[in-house]
Amino acid sequence: MAADIGSDHAALTAFLDYLHYERRLSPSTLSAYRRDLGEFLSWLDEQRITDPRRVVAAQVRAYSAFRHRRGLSPKSLQRHLSAIRAWFRYLLREGQLKANPAEGVRAPKVARTLPHTLDVDQLDRLLQLPGDAPLDHRDRAIMELFYSSGLRLAELVALDVADMQRDDGLLEVTGKGGRTRRVPVGRLARTAIDAWLDCRGLLAAAAEPALFVSQRGTRLSARAIEARLRQRAIEQGMPRHVHPHMLRHSFASHLLESSGDLRAVQELLGHADISTTQIYTHLDFQHLAQVYDAAHPRAKKNSR
Numbered sequence: 001m002a003a004d005i006g007s008d009h010a011a012l013t014a015f016l017d018y019l020h021y022e023r024r025l026s027p028s029t030l031s032a033y034r035r036d037l038g039e040f041l042s043w044l045d046e047q048r049i050t051d052p053r054r055v056v057a058a059q060v061r062a063y064s065a066f067r068h069r070r071g072l073s074p075k076s077l078q079r080h081l082s083a084i085r086a087w088f089r090y091l092l093r094e095g096q097l098k099a100n101p102a103e104g105v106r107a108p109k110v111a112r113t114l115p116h117t118l119d120v121d122q123l124d125r126l127l128q129l130p131g132d133a134p135l136d137h138r139d140r141a142i143m144e145l146f147y148s149s150g151l152r153l154a155e156l157v158a159l160d161v162a163d164m165q166r167d168d169g170l171l172e173v174t175g176k177g178g179r180t181r182r183v184p185v186g187r188l189a190r191t192a193i194d195a196w197l198d199c200r201g202l203l204a205a206a207a208e209p210a211l212f213v214s215q216r217g218t219r220l221s222a223r224a225i226e227a228r229l230r231q232r233a234i235e236q237g238m239p240r241h242v243h244p245h246m247l248r249h250s251f252a253s254h255l256l257e258s259s260g261d262l263r264a265v266q267e268l269l270g271h272a273d274i275s276t277t278q279i280y281t282h283l284d285f286q287h288l289a290q291v292y293d294a295a296h297p298r299a300k301k302n303s304r
């Protein structure tokens with residue numbers, strides 16, 4: 001059970017306020033920091049360590065080993081340690097520490113898995129969504145925009161009608177860490193959004209700013225979008241579970257395959273570090289390897 005973050009942990013409360021007001025992190029990211037650091041504090045309490053500012057590197061390593069033994073995945077453990085490092089880095093900046101005890105502690109290596117994507121034909125089938133009801137237009141616009149602009153789910157949820165009123169064909173979104181970027185909106189996505197805007201008033205509550213609304217007229221939630229996309233994919237006969245990030249992965253993979261411009265894809269995705277974008281080069285190479293295996297005379301298996 002996570003520790004209660006109150007007056008006993010004023011340093012942590014100040015750190016979370018810093019993340020909220022100065023770094024402008026999203027509510028979901030703040031929640032993850034609060035949860036991960038709360039669990040760290042609970043462990044410290046069990047070890048009778050009452051002042052987190054007296055923690056040393058050996059104790060951070062002991063915590064990492066404890067969580068790993070309890071079955072926490074390397075990826076989740078990396079997130080925990082990242083939160084702990086960030087918190088101690090803040091205390092160091094505030095003059096409450098002389099060194100960051102978590103700086104040299106690393107989680108076990110994560111086996112890198114390639115993201116799942118849809119090929120162009122599968123996406124074309126998915127986006128050929130039938131129907132002329134308001135919800136049909138809304139769902140078409142959502143899927144077209146995901147694939148057209150490579151948005152994250154939280155970025156799409158946060159969009160307002162006013163965001164679509166630019167004349168330059170670009171959309172400004174706020175991504176992780178409060179970083180803003182401009183992304184293009186393709187012709188087919190723009191057509192789908194215009195069709196949705198024509199009937200949005202049949203669902204939207206008065207003065208509701210959200211671009212995408214539910215049947216109740218309020219902003220559509222992330223969970224609702226995930227559920228609608230999953231259901232629409234089933235209706236369109238998709239061979240696997242489809243989720244919003246799969247459309248973002250497909251956007252990046254197809255764009256890189258066509259252009260070969262890794263830096264441009266990084267900018268469009270809003271990745272702070274190009275190493276995050278480089279995973280799509282592995283997807284591209286995987287595709288090329290499949291083409292080679294299928295087409296090269298020396299790669300074909302002997303039919304006999």
